Structures are given as C-alpha cells and as structure tokens.
Amino acid sequence: MTSTPRESDLAALTAVLPPDSWTRDPARIAPHLVEWRGAWHGRTPLMLLPKTREEVAATLKVAHARRIPIVPQGGNTGLVGGGVPDETGRSVLLSTGRLRRIRRLDEAGRLMVAEAGVTLAEADAAAADRGLRFPLAIASGGSATVGGAIATNAGGVHVLRHGNMRALTLGVEAVLADGTIIDELRRVHKDNTGYALTPLIVGSEGTLAVVTAAVLQLVPRPAAFVAALVATDSVDGALAAFLQADKRLGVQLEAAEFFPRFGLELVLRHIPATRDPFAAPHPAYLLLEAAGEDPAALAKAMEDLLGAAFDAGVIRDAVIAKNEGERRALWRLRESLSEAQKKEGASLKHDVALPLDALSAFLAEAEAFIAAELPGARPCIFGHLGDGSLHLNIQAPAGADTDAERAFRARWPEVQRAIHDLVVAHGGSIAAEHGIGRLKRAELARLGDPGRIDAMRRIKHALDPHGILNPGVVLPPTDDH
Numbered sequence: 335m336t337s338t339p340r341e342s343d344l345a346a347l348t349a350v351l352p353p354d355s356w357t358r359d360p361a362r363i364a365p366h367l368v369e370w371r372g373a374w375h376g377r378t379p380l381m382l383l384p385k386t387r388e389e390v391a392a393t394l395k396v397a398h399a400r401r402i403p404i405v406p407q408g409g410n411t412g413l414v415g416g417g418v419p420d421e422t423g424r425s426v427l428l429s430t431g432r433l434r435r436i437r438r439l440d441e442a443g444r445l446m447v448a449e450a451g452v453t454l455a456e457a458d459a460a461a462a463d464r465g466l467r468f469p470l471a472i473a474s475g476g477s478a479t480v481g482g483a484i485a486t487n488a489g490g491v492h493v494l495r496h497g498n499m500r501a502l503t504l505g506v507e508a509v510l511a512d513g514t515i516i517d518e519l520r521r522v523h524k525d526n527t528g529y530a531l532t533p534l535i536v537g538s539e540g541t542l543a544v545v546t547a548a549v550l551q552l553v554p555r556p557a558a559f560v561a562a563l564v565a566t567d568s569v570d571g572a573l574a575a576f577l578q579a580d581k582r583l584g585v586q587l588e589a590a591e592f593f594p595r596f597g598l599e600l601v602l603r604h605i606p607a608t609r610d611p612f613a614a615p616h617p618a619y620l621l622l623e624a625a626g627e628d629p630a631a632l633a634k635a636m637e638d639l640l641g642a643a644f645d646a647g648v649i650r651d652a653v654i655a656k657n658e659g660e661r662r663a664l665w666r667l668r669e670s671l672s673e674a675q676k677k678e679g680a681s682l683k684h685d686v687a688l689p690l691d692a693l694s695a696f697l698a699e700a701e702a703f704i705a706a707e708l709p710g711a712r713p714c715i716f717g718h719l720g721d722g723s724l725h726l727n728i729q730a731p732a733g734a735d736t737d738a739e740r741a742f743r744a745r746w747p748e749v750q751r752a753i754h755d756l757v758v759a760h761g762g763s764i765a766a767e768h769g770i771g772r773l774k775r776a777e778l779a780r781l782g783d784p785g786r787i788d789a790m791r792r793i794k795h796a797l798d799p800h801g802i803l804n805p806g807v808v809l810p811p812t813d814d815h
C-alpha cells in the first residue's frame with residue numbers, strides 16, 4: 335500500500351457520496367495538509383467531507399474493499415502528526431468538518447450527544463445555554479473537535495478535577511474500517527452489556543475507527559472562579575502548595591499549573607500587554623484556580639489557604655485576582671508559554687507524565703542531563719502539575735543563530751531518547767496528552783511493553799485487517815501494511 339490511489343479508486347469513493355461531500359480542489363485541501371506547528375506536511379488527492387455516519391460508512395466500505403488508506407482529521411490541532419496524511423500522497427483525508435450537529439442536550443442527566451466535528455468551544459457554549467459546562471479545557475478548544483479530543487484522549491488544565499476525555503466520554507458512535515457502524519451512544523452510567531468498546535476507541539488516534547458522535551459528560555456551570563498566582567522556591571515548593579490546596583479546597587480546586595521563572599520571562603519578553611504580578615522575581619510559579627457558587631466564600635477559602643501556606647513557609651508570595659480582568663491576565667501568563675517559546679526560537683519538546691512522588695527526582699536528573707549534554711540550553715518545563723503531566727521543553731541557547739538552531743534541533747532524537755529513558759525509569763509515560771501519532775511510534779516500539787504492543791497489533795488486525803485506518807500512526811513501524 336505505498337503507491338498513490340488510482341483514479342478508479344478515487345472515483346469509487348466519490349461515487350458513494352453527494353457532490354458536496356468531497357473535494358479535489360487543492361486550494362481547499364491545502365490548509366488540512368500542514369500541522370499546526372508546521373512540523374508535518376502531507377499530500378492527498380482527495381478530501382472527503384461526510385455529513386452523516388452513513389456517508390462515513392459508505393466511504394470506508396469502499397476504502398476497505400479497495401485498500402485505500404484513510405486519514406481522519408478533526409480540527410487539525412494535534413501535535414504528533416497523526417491527523418495529516420503523509421508525503422507520499424497515498425492516503426485520502428476524511429475531514430469531520432461537516433459532522434457538526436449537537437443531537438441532544440439532556441439537562442437532567444447532564445449529558446450531550448455531539449457529532450465528531452463539533453468543536454470543544456461549541457460544545458461548551460451549547461452547554462452554557464442550559465447552565466451547564468463541558469469541562470475539558472485546552473488552549474486549542476476553539477478548533478479542536480470532539481472527535482479529535484476522543485481520538486487523542488485529550489487532557490488540559492482541568493484533568494485533576496474532571497478527568498481527561500476518556501472520563502468525560504460515556505459512549506461513542508463510530509465506523510469501523512469495513513464500514514460497520516457501532517453505536518455505543520448510551521446515556522446511562524451503568525452498562526455492562528459485554529465488552530466496552532468506547533474506552534478502546536478513545537485514544538486510538540484514528541487507527542481503529544472513525545468516531546462520528548459521542549455522549550459527553552457535562553457538569554454544572556460554576557457561578558464563580560477565583561485564581562491565584564503563587565510564587566515558590568522550586569517545583570518541590572509548588573508541589574507542596576498544590577497538595578495543601580488540594581486538601582483545603584477539595585473538589586473546588588480546578589487547576590494547578592506550574593511554570594518556571596524562565597517561562598515567565600519569555601512571556602513578558604514576547605507577549606504584548608503582559609506584566610509580572612510580583613515586585614520581585616521568584617524561581618517557580620503555581621497558578622491555582624478554584625470554582626464554586628459563592629464568590630465571597632471562594633475568595634475567603636483561597637485567602638485562608640494562601641495565608642496558611644505562607645505562614646508555613648511553603649510559598650514565598652501570592653496574588654489573588656480581584657476581578658475577571660485580573661483572572662484573565664494571570665491565565666494569559668500560563669496560556670502564552672508555548673507562543674512565547676515559539677517566538678524565542680528553536681526548542682525541543684516532550685509531552686510526558688510522572689507520578690507526583692517521582693517528579694522532583696525526575697526533574698533534577700533531567701536538568702542535570704540538559705546542563706551536561708546541551709551546554710547553554712535553557713529548560714522551560716511547565717505543565718499540569720495537579721495531574722503530573724509536563725511539557726518538558728528545552729530552548730536553544732540564547733543568541734543561537736540559524737545554523738546553531740539547526741544543529742540544536744538535530745540533537746532532538748538523541749535528547750528525546752535520553753529524556754524518555756528517565757521518564758520510564760521513574761515510572762512515567764512518554765505520551766501524556768498528545769498521543770503517539772507518527773512522532774513517537776519508534777519510541778513506543780523501543781520502550782513499550784512487548785506484550786502490550788502485541789495485543790495492540792492483534793486488536794488492530796481484528797478491527798482493521800487491511801490496515802487502512804491511519805497507517806503509520808501509533809503502532810510501531812513493522813506493522814505497516
């Protein structure tokens with residue numbers, strides 16, 4: 335399955351769809367062939383734009399019979415190259431951009447049935463109309479889709495309180511490689527009628543099925559939020575502050591986001607209208623946010639927490655946002671880190687997760703490795719401290735010119751391997767939020783449990799015997815058909 339599809343294959347695919355459910359216009363297809371960061375580029379002769387699950391099923395049936403590779407794509411915000419066809423031009427792109435309906439909103443059950451192409455922001459806005467909320471919060475939520483978030487088991491800033499996408503997905507409707515429609519759109523929390531297929535499809539990155547709709551868990555929309563930025567000595571200090579916040583605020587605590595001084599400096603340097611809320615610099619910061627019904631009680635709980643943490647010597651300083659503008663300004667510091675890093679120049683990125691009790695030792699070893707092996711490189715390690723997931727990014731040395739940046743980037747495979755070795759040694763995960771995609775499948779092969787990979791191959795073969803769904807993604811290279 336290496337050559338480009340024959341014209342007769344493309345004609346067979348388009349023949350089962352209405353004329354407005356596909357395009358061969360290169361200008362329309364072009365934006366779908368570049369990944370958000372520009373790291374992955376691809377080619378395809380055809381983009382399918384099905385509007386119903388039946389149209390998805392009809393096209394997959396043809397693709398299965400004719401062995402045509404299909405790459406599902408939602409909002410194209412994925413960061414591991416899984417949603418962009420490869421450069422051979424052999425794959426056909428299947429965009430869920432037309433599967434846009436919210437089929438049902440069940441206020442009493444706090445559930446929503448949304449089609450795969452609905453964006454996370456649209457899902458939340460629809461929930462808001464009924465005083466509810468879809469709580470998965472990622473910075474790309476204006477474009478990222480329900481189907482993409484399911485396929486990648488997306489995380490974000492609220493995982494510590496509301497869980498990741500798997501926890502928020504009660505059931506999916508999906509189409510298997512041969513066109514079989516499976517309907518697990520159950521709206522009940524207890525259903526033990528045989529194997530649960532939904533948890534398997536969540537996180538499968540388009541390799542097992544095309545998701546067409548899902549039942550999403552909603553939560554009540556809080557009346558009030560309070561955010562505080564806490565200054566600490568180190569990641570250990572931030573962790574201690576988080577544990578105190580977790581204990582004292584309980585279920586009201588929604589987010590605990592860590593970033594270092596260097597990250598804040600990059601934001602202040604590159605992002606307009608940002609300012610350091612503290613008079614003096616501090617080594618590390620923790621952004622805490624709590625949500626509840628009574629604004630005054632919430633603010634008091636946060637003040638009491640921070641007062642106690644300060645008195646106990648756990649934190650160095652703290653600011654509490656007094657209004658929505660100040661709250662947004664604090665979040666802007668955290669949410670601008672990636673953009674600021676991009677503006678600063680080249681960086682090597684790792685999306686990893688660690689058990690909380692291993693975090694400190696892991697970071698010490700990772701920073702020692704960076705100092706020894708990448709002289710002058712500047713670690714910018716930030717992330718969702720509350721659930722242990724980290725963006726371990728390494729910025730090129732200050733003042734690096736184009737050649738130096740190229741040489742720095744060329745170290746990535748070797749650096750990635752060393753960082754991943756440390757992650758595994760400390761019991762962590764080499765793919766926390768973004769998935770394996772094309773980016774990490776060799777690393778999955780190198781570090782994954784062989785029995786587990788073998789079981790994954792068998793599942794893949796059972797559900798997609800010709801390997802037409804997203805070939806080259808997730809499973810290690812030898813599985814290519």
Ligand SMILES: Cc1cc2nc3c(=O)[nH]c(=O)nc-3n(C[C@H](O)[C@H](O)[C@H](O)COP(=O)(O)OP(=O)(O)OC[C@H]3O[C@@H](n4cnc5c(N)ncnc54)[C@H](O)[C@@H]3O)c2cc1C
Binds near residue numbers: 416480481546
């Ligand atoms: C600025 C920015 C911030 C981000 N922050 C976070 C974050 O905090 N946490 C986090 O987890 N991620 C984050 N991401 C990554 C990304 O937004 C998520 O992975 C998101 O879930 C991808 O959704 P999408 O609709 O864009 O999927 P795409 O990028 O289109 O696809 C991603 C994968 O899912 C598959 N896929 C898409 N739709 C379907 C479908 N209907 N059926 C089957 N397979 C499908 C694709 O084949 C591909 O493998 C961020 C990305 C950006 C650009």
